[in-house]
Amino acid sequence: MKYKKLFSPLQSGDLTLKNRIIMAPLTRMRAGEDFSPTELNAEYYAQRATAGLIITEATQISQQGQGYLNTPGIYTDQHEAAWKRVVDGVHANDGKIALQLWHVGRISHSKLQPGETLPVAPSAIPVTESTSRIPKDGGFERVLCDGPRALTLDEIPGIVNDYTNAAIRAKRAGFDAIEIHSGNGYLLNQFLSTNTNHRDDIYGGSLENRARILLDVIDAATSIYGAGRIGVRLTPNGIFNEIQDTDAEEMTEYLARAFSQRGLAYLHIAEPDWAGGEPLTDTFRQDIRKNFTGSLFFCSHYTAERADKLLCEDIADAVAFGRLFLANPDLPERFRLNAPLNEPDSSTFYCGGAEGYTDYPAL
Structure with missing residues (x-):
């Protein structure tokens, strides 16, 4: 096998x-009308259980946290039961799966x-180009x-509580x-970023x-799951959804130390170049x-070759693949055999049914 580390096992906390081939979270807007995952979603995830870890599509912790049509939730009994069917299907195929928790904010x-x-948002600063998707x-x-309103100080503990309840439901499922999705210009990223957080209370400034x-x-999620089963996604220097954070690298390093503690x-670092931003430097990665x-x-x-190189350089412990995993349900096996890869069809990325979702062929 030509890869030195890509197929080696990894102990990540308690996981x-x-x-070391991670399935990245991919919003595909195929949840049911009540925002519950469907049997089609269960099939999709079960097909990809050969990943070292599947990270689900972003999943809203409340109705307030929703920004797009047909994205799944984890705040009702129906959501919880439907996600349990997804998890059971992945486990039946010897896979592991993490639920990505999400609040879109503005x-x-x-x-x-x-x-x-x-x-809602940390500050009442509208976006000028970013879009939502609504029914029609x-x-x-x-x-x-829509231009957001700023969260009041006494509302913020309620947001934290929504994450706690989502973690409880995820564990039961x-x-x-x-x-914890803290990137791509959504609520937690909006709090982190200098251009979207102009608060002058204990949630703004420094x-x-x-x-x-x-x-x-x-800390709330840790009380439910334990720290060894919690990951965080950050997007330092990202520009998606009009983020322009002048402290992005300093904030990332501060958070990395806090996460270590x-x-x-x-x-999980999603690099900015996927959305047209400047690539991260090797110095910053180190x-x-x-x-x-x-x-x-x-x-x-990333390609398999570039991913393995990053692993061998000890910069990364695993590499996440998004669109390649969408188009290749057996992506690890294709990497292992150096087999041709299916090309993702961008016209079927969002909404719809099985086409461009569960019908990509395996070897």
């Missing part, structure tokens, strides 16, 4: 992974919010997000781990204050490595 529209109220004529349309809600969420299983003592995952436009 024993059979290889990247939403009043038509998706409880009582058609305004979306049996399908969906992209619309500019049988997930091996949870990942690095420590802007990171406070994320660390509160992690808490003994988290892994830190700085993250120095500051985080758990397992470090990187995600971008």
Whole structure:
């Protein structure tokens, strides 16, 4: 086998992974009308159980946390039961699966919010180009997000509590781990970033204050799952959803140290170049490595060769693949055999049924 580390097992916190090929979270907008995963979703994840770890599509912790049509939730009994079917299918195929917990913050529209109220954010700063997806004529349309209102100080503990309840439901559903989505310009990233957080209270200003809600969420989730089954996704220097964080690298290093102190299983870095941002430097990657003592995952436009090189250089412990895993349900086996890869069809990425979702052929 030509790869030196890609197929070696990994101990990540309390998780024993059979290889270092991670399935990245991929929003595909195929949940049911009540935002529960369907049998089609269960089939999709079970097909990809050869990953070392599957990280699910982003899953909203509340209706307030939703920003797109047909994305799944984890805040009702129906959601929990439906996710349990997904987890059972992955486990039956000897896989491991983590649920990614999500609140979109300002990247939403009043038509998706409880009582058609305004979306919430750390500060009332609108986005000018980012869009939400709302229902229209049996399908969906992209619309500019509504300008958000700023969360009041006494509302923030309720957001943390929503994450706690989501973690409780994830554990009952049988997930091996949870990942806190703190990137891509969504709520927790909005608190972290200098251009979206203009608060002057204990959740704004300094690095420590802007990171406070994320660390509160992690501490709450740890009380349910234990630190060894919790990961966090960050997108330093990311520009998606109009993030322009002047402290991104300093914040990432501060958080990496805070995560290490808490003994988290892994830190998942989604690199900015997938959305047109500048690639991360090797120096910054190494700085993250120095500051985080758990397992470090990187995600971008990686090939198997580039991923194995990153592992052999001891910069990463695992590498996450997104669109390649969508189009190749047996991606690890294709890597192992150096077999041709199916090309992902971008026209079927969002909404729809089995086409471009569960019908990509295996070898």
